[in-house]
Amino acid sequence: MTGTEASARTIRTAVVGFGLSGSVFHAPLIAADPRYTLSMIATSNAGREAAAAAQYQDVKTVPDGQAVLEHANDVDLVVLGTPPATHYPLAKAALEAGLDVVVDKPFAVTSGQGQELVTLARQLGRVLTVFQNRRWDGDFLTLRKLLAADALGKVTRFESRFERWSPAIAKAWKARATAADGGGTLFDLGSHLIDQALQLFGPAAVVHAELKVRRSDERADDDVFLVLRHESGVISHLTMNMLCAQQAPRFRVLGSVGGFTKNGVDPQEPYIAAGGSPLDAEYGQEAPEWAGLLGRDGHLDALPTERGAYPEFYRLLADKILDGGTASDLPLPVDPTDAVESLKIIEQARELAASVR
Template sequence: MTGTEGEPRTIRTAVVGYGLAGSVFHAPLLATNASYSLDAVATSDAGRQAAASSRLPGVEVVRDGAAVLERAADLDLVVLATPPMTHYPLAKAALEAGLDVVVDKPFAVTSAQGQELVDLARQLGRVLTVFHNRRWDGDFLTLQKLLAVQGVGEVTRFESSFERWSPTIGKAWKARATAADGGGTLFDLGSHLIDQAIQLFGPATVLHAELTARRSDERADDDVFLVLRHHSGVVSHLAMNMLCAQQGPRFRVLGSIGGFTKHGVDPQEPYIAAGGSPLDAEYGVEAAEWAGLLGRDGHLDPLPTERGNYPEFYRLLAEKILDGGAESPLPLPVDPKDAVEVLKIIEAAHELG
């Protein structure tokens, strides 16, 4: 880490992959956090190389993860924003090169791979975390706050969905990827929904799974419905659909004294994609008309949405690394063991579906 005596240290960072995850999530969050210096971006795509050079002046643009690892001595942290099948080998190589590692979701393509990475990081004394960023969606933060004060009473059912109208597959690797490669919406959107459900209601088992491929070029799944039973007694219904012409609620929570229904999707991703900055006053702020409704039919009140806060992930990570890394008692933004549990649910769903 750079920084002379008396000056703040900065975490020298490289982002591997500059598609949606690298360009919209990781690079903007890192570039606007003074605890990090974004030193390198890796992408083999010529168009993305040009975009990275234009948007990130002074950042070295290299071809791939191997080129980043050749510079390991001049780095502290590597962020993997690459297709899922590359996560395990790249994360393993980065840890063995002495780097701390952020892995985008899904953590790996099997829970065994994920657990091996967790064990390796512990053995090597490196920081390892997984970018389950939707723990900082505004609607999810709102729901967490509501449940903390038992705003709907005892929860009996939790419904959560990510539904999109995407009749064609826009990315070449997604069109090629099978479930064994980490392809499909269960690995993609499902990783978020499962993680959120477990964060809210604790460990769970899969009671029912429907996995369907409706698009002609889909090699894994693009329409998924899961039923989870949490050890706490709550039942979660999770739906992911890439061919949905009319979207339902993002969340519906039913409880003993009321319910909460929320439509719409967190605005942070489209805001950055449109050229906004995480430092803008409007960043993460949802329009008032998208507020969820709390109560019972006939007695519904709007519940304003909390401000979304993806930058919190990298703030917490910087605190951990700068406080001593793996030896620090400070928490990780996401414990990678949580991501292993998500993969176990995905594996169980594949077996049932």
């Protein structure tokens, strides 16, 4: 494909699922990038269908992923923002229909399923990636910059948390889902925390795991603590809790010459949920009072947070697809084999936690 042809083409995209994932993350990011055409939204919920039709008036709405595949000739890319248990069968069917695929996290409910999808995409020459959007959280980008500058020296301990106060389970599928269905906070929030830890400090093994159920209607887990030992020598403490009335720092990182502490949660999701656009000048900007603290030489300095950049995922994906897809040397926004490694960590954690009960 010539540069002119690539610039003239848009990636016709179908978003399957219009809950939080589809409505707040995927559809707004796709609609904001001129190299994509948001062609189709699939949802079986009448209220969500009405909301999708009102917000994206030129987009075709269909009831489910199967209906999207029936129109496979009209789309190039399928984005799966559906419950985890559906990821493997829908992604497999979309790849076999000749489509490129984005799968929301968790990639699948087993590492075996994830690896099978990676192998199938490679065999079929299709682009497959996983929406690990929190690689583009502003606080994570700030930490990556600190580590790249060796500002903390040799890191020894990494503490990372997602803690929320959610005494009731808001989504019906989450209330029904067991761990075998991809339910629970280890699959949900843990997919982000594990991915970030592996990205920062490399391969790891689980050396301690606590998986608890605190809410009466939870069928999997909602209070999880993992300790990972990385081959690099770093120890990661990962905490995810859905019944936490007082949150600890989002990050605390300790190194041989300094430390970094960061409170608060990246503002991109609530900004879009409140009606903002990724194209707004203030998108991704965190309020100055949420700046992290860099501790070195006996004093603390406020460190402004880098601008969050979820649109970068779809920018990199468009580069890849329009440059020739799997034939291109350009990187994927997220290598799906990374998501398989995260699933292996989840499996290790469940096995270890079960063995010490």
